[in-house]
Amino acid sequence: MPVDPDLFRTAMARLPGGVTVLSTRWKDADHAATVSSVLSASLDPPIIVVSLHADSRIRDALDQVDTWGLSILADDQAPIADWLASPGRPVIGQLSRVPHHRAPESGAAWVDGASAWVDCRTRQIVPAGDHDLVLGDVLAVREGRSDAGALVHLRRRVHPLR
Numbered sequence: 001m002p003v004d005p006d007l008f009r010t011a012m013a014r015l016p017g018g019v020t021v022l023s024t025r026w027k028d029a030d031h032a033a034t035v036s037s038v039l040s041a042s043l044d045p046p047i048i049v050v051s052l053h054a055d056s057r058i059r060d061a062l063d064q065v066d067t068w069g070l071s072i073l074a075d076d077q078a079p080i081a082d083w084l085a086s087p088g089r090p091v092i093g094q095l096s097r098v099p100h101h102r103a104p105e106s107g108a109a110w111v112d113g114a115s116a117w118v119d120c121r122t123r124q125i126v127p128a129g130d131h132d133l134v135l136g137d138v139l140a141v142r143e144g145r146s147d148a149g150a151l152v153h154l155r156r157r158v159h160p161l162r
């Protein structure tokens with residue numbers, strides 16, 4: 001029996017995931033998107049894996065530049081997650097209303113007020129169906145406020161968690 005894609009989607013939506021913003025800087029423009037398929041894959045060496053839709057603009061950008069940043073969003077940052085997941089938003093200026101600073105190695109945008117930040121260089125990209133798994137070597141890490149909560153993607157909604 002083939003797996004029902006709707007059932008697969010709703011079943012996996014019960015697996016909670018932390019919400020992040022992945023960003024990269026290419027040709028003086030900040031590309032950024034909300035991403036919850038993030039895995040801390042290895043501690044030694046530190047490696048992160050993200051799963052990106054193969055047809056997404058953020059995935060295309062990673063063909064042009066091999067460094068990128070992740071901001072692990074805090075509980076009060078749902079509007080940023082919504083905005084950077086909205087289809088058709090312009091690339092140019094999409095971060096103009098999102099306060100950010102620069103990651104030390106990649107120069108990617110790190111969202112101000114996030115719970116933690118990671119800076120990465122792509123080690124390998126593995127095709128996985130309609131997504132690509134992007135493995136990144138961790139170049140730098142920073143922690144945000146000690147009292148920051150989290151945003152959790154569960155059952156297709158984003159929930160604040162403190």
Ligand SMILES: Cc1cc2nc3c(=O)[nH]c(=O)nc-3n(C[C@H](O)[C@H](O)[C@H](O)COP(=O)(O)O)c2cc1C
Pocket residue numbers: 019032033034035036037038051052053056057058059081082084085086087088153158
């Ligand atoms: C909470 C949440 C989590 C998401 N996680 C992912 C993800 O892990 N991978 C992915 O490719 N898209 C994910 N998306 C969808 C992208 O954010 C969305 O398609 C975005 O527009 C992609 O940006 P782009 O069109 O500039 O590439 C997520 C959306 C939301 C709201």
